[in-house]
Amino acid sequence: MDGDGALLRLTPQDDVAVALRRVAEGAGLAVAGGPQGARVREAIDSGHKVAVRDIAAGQPVRKFGQIIGWATEAIPAGAHVHVHNCAMGAHESADAIGTDYRPTEMVPAAERAQFLGFRRADGRAGTRNMIALCATVNCAATVVRYIADAVERSGMLDDYPEIDGIVALGHDTGCGLTPGPGLENLERVLWGHATHPNVCAALFVGLGCEVMQIARLAQKYEMGDRSRFHALTIQESGGTRRTVEAAVARIREMLPDLAGAQRQAVPASELVVALQCGGSDGYSGITANPALGRAADLVVAQGGTAILSETPEIYGAEHLLVRRAASEAVGRKLLDRIAWWEGYTARNDAEMNNNPSPGNKAGGLTTILEKSLGAAAKGGTTGLMDVLLYAERVKSRGFVFMDSPGYDPASVTGQIAAGANIVCFTTGRGSAFGSRPAPTLKLATNSALFEKMREDMDIDCGTIATGGTTVAQKGAEIFARILEVASGAETKSEALGYGGFEYVPWQIGATM
Amino acid sequence: MDGDGALLRLTPQDDVAVALRRVAEGAGLAVAGGPQGARVREAIDSGHKVAVRDIAAGQPVRKFGQIIGWATEAIPAGAHVHVHNCAMGAHESADAIGTDYRPTEMVPAAERAQFLGFRRADGRAGTRNMIALCATVNCAATVVRYIADAVERSGMLDDYPEIDGIVALGHDTGCGLTPGPGLENLERVLWGHATHPNVCAALFVGLGCEVMQIARLAQKYEMGDRSRFHALTIQESGGTRRTVEAAVARIREMLPDLAGAQRQAVPASELVVALQCGGSDGYSGITANPALGRAADLVVAQGGTAILSETPEIYGAEHLLVRRAASEAVGRKLLDRIAWWEGYTARNDAEMNNNPSPGNKAGGLTTILEKSLGAAAKGGTTGLMDVLLYAERVKSRGFVFMDSPGYDPASVTGQIAAGANIVCFTTGRGSAFGSRPAPTLKLATNSALFEKMREDMDIDCGTIATGGTTVAQKGAEIFARILEVASGAETKSEALGYGGFEYVPWQIGATM
């Protein structure tokens, strides 16, 4: 931080600092490690960059500790760095799989963190212990809500404090679907939620005649512990009220088998953290996202898993992730997903944009690398260990990428289905999101938002810009909060009761 | 009906009867108007057809009072009529716009029916009087539910018995959308609900940063009576709880202005009836759908409007509707929608099927005409007065077609947005559907379903097959029930509280 706090250098490796508000010509350039007594050579608008040291022509320009472009001319300390003197190198767009991959330095086993979680038969660990009501089709969405309401009203869960509640997972699809990726998405979402480590028992509820059939699901996917799964249909049960009654009776019967589950010390390596952003602003890329990236690195160093998603938001800078790939196969999988998105958007008259927009440029973003690094910063710096389809079960530890839209509810629904047992969600403009059965922590990118939506926001990352907190400090704070929430502490969005309407399987393809 | 009730001839014009169960060779062919003493010449499986009179080679074969194919050889009374002796004529697939159009014989003004409805400033009439909470984006779905819950809990509506309730219209989209038909669908759905004749006041609730912006909506569409529309966003209001509080306060303020609305006698010409089916079975095409079609004809003869939809289900027989078109332009609009669907499904690796499937044929359906007539039978027989885009406001009286998928919640959501003030929904396998702010009447195609799901079903159309009720009698019964429900009688799905999760705008295109 410089003296008056208007310039922010994100990491000590950075060649540039970001102006947090307009900085006048001649202002001090007092960033740690920068040249003594240097001054800003021209006015720098808020969000724009200033060189904190001399950069020779042809040298890389670093922000976020990473290369965002190359100097196209000599840039003296104090000069504005933007499209006139900084650009992508031609070789930068080549896909060099794995060239930046480095094995992660792990925290020694003896020093590893723990949380209090629920151990499951399949070896995974839950951060919550919930009964899930999985509607196979929209026709059962009202019924699963009524079942949850009836169970809650009955008080039958009062004798089972080890059960954190019952979640009604109704959605808008499940029929009028044709075979293909949309149906497969929904199958993986349903199965991923029913078998989720935060779920102690699942009851599938169907209408009976829909495309999405419970029996086919059970056949296609490995069932695991069959005693955890139950199913009924409205048509067989004889209508709405009788289905609710039958379901409530079924749940009452299963409760004794669910009794006695206890939180126990579980290594942090069982954390599966979903990384997400929504309602981004100019601070996202410099405060909350890098801080969350730091927390993701801490999770990975503990042997845990962090899931980056939102494919459209890393588009154009996917080679940065590809270079971090642990193998040729992992890198290829990411490139395959990018190619799929190019087809998907072209088919649908939509556009993937691999250039900063005029608005982005006016705001100070120089290259697509800089733009996408702001989003990808949530993913930290460790090796990319796997690439997953939407809602595909996570099978590896470390940093992974799961394909999804940027649209929050669809993306998070896929991440939870993949096995995320906690979600960290950065927001700049303010998001009213929450999820179940895995809780969502909300990270504000700026303190004004944090103050304004205090009852919705868990952590203020704005202090990185205003209060002298470093990205590393904030990352450590987020990691500590992840452990608390994983151990049962309530998030703001849980306290507000979110999660009933934010379960949104990603729909692809024609609705017939 | 023949003596033992196993053979059903749907209309006196029909050349065939349908076997309601397997009929043995030699059984009596006692249908009214058929040849005396004739016998069934070969065993007829359930759902299959038998000739009730001699049909010469090349002559049309009629079922539903309409041509389903032509005799490819002489068919004697009592013979099985199926693919071996009945087929489409080549000329049948040509588009002859308007050739079957006949002006409807209207009920004389003095004899017209009335219902007790709510007159609106724009001239339309409501069958309910509700406050609508319209979420512009999924991010506000939980908040609109909380607002409705808080208003209900507060008891503030107790002093306003003229208000039928408050409906929370949350949905799964509104962001991650790109310009195009998907965004336009959502805009029309939002606007159609906010301005719906069953709605006395609408409060839009947004997050604040979504693609779907309230101001743009207001600019694009005619606002009508501005005092009916209110809006707020979660970001401006300062989070979840404050938004709920602000909304509840806003509703409390508007209540005095909404007081005093009264049901008054309104001509049945203000009825806008949505026709729908879901969970069809072998009885759909011969009981509930024709009976609903008869009711639609009665509505149209009163000067009212009936909306047929579910484009994929009329595919292959669209020329039957095109021939009923009141003008070249109306016929063209339907053909345009069909062409759009062919592109939509092709782009998405889905398929429009214009042949009866092997399963359909095994079940006794001979031609695509017969199959689609079973679905289109809901639309009755009057002239096709207009063709609408999904969720486009109905502007004409009479029988109209609105483009939509067959998928129930998406189709009905569009029909209500178009202005339907009551929905008639036929189901054979049993549907757990209901809607708000326009109520849904559920018509069972068979008595077994009606008995099994009695609390969900309003009318048993199975008596057409089993109890000697005619299609015309059942149509009159449905029409009478429409008037009662339009006047305020509660439907089964309203009593069960449906409508909170069945509001599903049709999503088209890529989710980004």
Ligand SMILES: [Ca+2]
């Ligand atoms: Ca985002």
Ligand SMILES: [Ca+2]
């Ligand atoms: Ca997002």
Ligand SMILES: [Ca+2]
């Ligand atoms: Ca929904």
Ligand SMILES: [Ca+2]
């Ligand atoms: Ca249908």
Ligand SMILES: [Ca+2]
């Ligand atoms: Ca339907």
